[in-house]
Structure formats: structure tokens, C-alpha cells
Amino acid sequence: MFEYIKGKIAEVTPTTAIVECNGMGYNINISLNTYSEIQRKQEVKLYIYEAIREDAFILYGFSTKQERELFLLLISVPGIGGNTARMILSALTPSELCNVISSGNDKLLKTVKGIGLKTAQRIIVDLKDKIESPNLSDETTGGFTGKFPNNEVYEEAVSALTMLGFAPAPSQKVINALLKEEPEAEVEHIIKLALQRLR
16 A cells, blocks of 8 residues: 655646656646645655555545545545545645534535535534544645736636536636636636535
């Protein structure tokens, strides 16, 4: 089992990172939180979870152990798979998710695509006792200095939403609207807002 992969970033998008290590390129699924942490780095260390199925071998990578622990807790809930857990960790920061679960805020949790009220309540019931005084810092607010041209933000955001399971047409419509409202916004901020609007 992999604990982590450390190497050069060959390519990174809001949903995947290709990390080169010892001459091999690993295609790793990441959350928006992890993307925010690694997007401007040349080298990275990602903590890994391996999902081994009959038809696929999938790697999920996280910039912190805390985010991976939350991912593992989420997929322990019946009905929550790797992609849904990644969607939740893209819509909410680790600290926000902990606050949502500890406070029982099922209304906020069910705004995530694919999470209905019953599933949101199940996540809260199953995980509330497992999240005790989390030392999880909010790693995705502010601190971004680079600016993307509008068209690059648009393309990356639509591509990320498509890979997360949203249809291209509504994704394009929402991204367009958001960029009109916030033309200077970073791509991860636009995706976060889009995840709240798309259902």
C-alpha cells in the first residue's frame, strides 16, 4: 500500500495531478482543496489512498493527512464512494466539513451534488462521534497571488466540473455567469461557487 508519493508535478488540473516519481508518472485524483495547495508547486508530496476494483486501480491524493483521514471517514459511510467523497472535499474545506458534521448542519451538506437529505443525515450520524477536536486548518481561503486569464479559468473550471460528473452545458452557463460577477476570481473559487449552484 502506498503511504505517499513525492515527486515533480508533470501536469495538474483541478481534479487530477500527474506526479513523476522515479521515471513513472502517477495519475492521481485530487480534490479542489488539494489543487489549491499544489497548483503552483513544482514538487509535491501527496498522501495516497488506493481504490482497487476489478476493472480499475485508482489513486486518490491529498496534500495533508487530515484531508485523507476525512476522505477515509466519508467512504466508510454506506453509499459514499470515492468520487462522492472527493466531491464533498471539493465543495467544503476540511475545517468546514468538520464544522458541518459536528454542528449537524445537514442543509449545507446536502447542497453538494449527489448528497440528498437522508445521505447528509447519515454522514452526520455516522461521523459525528469520530470527529473529536479536529486540528484542521482552513487551507483554501486566500493566499493566492497569481491571476488566470478569464478564458483559462473558464476552460479549467468547465473541464473540472465535467470530470466531477456535471453536464457541460449547465456547467458552461454557470461558469459564464460567475465570471461576469467576479471576473478576477481564481479558478478554484469559481469551481467552489459552481458546485454550490449546480445540482
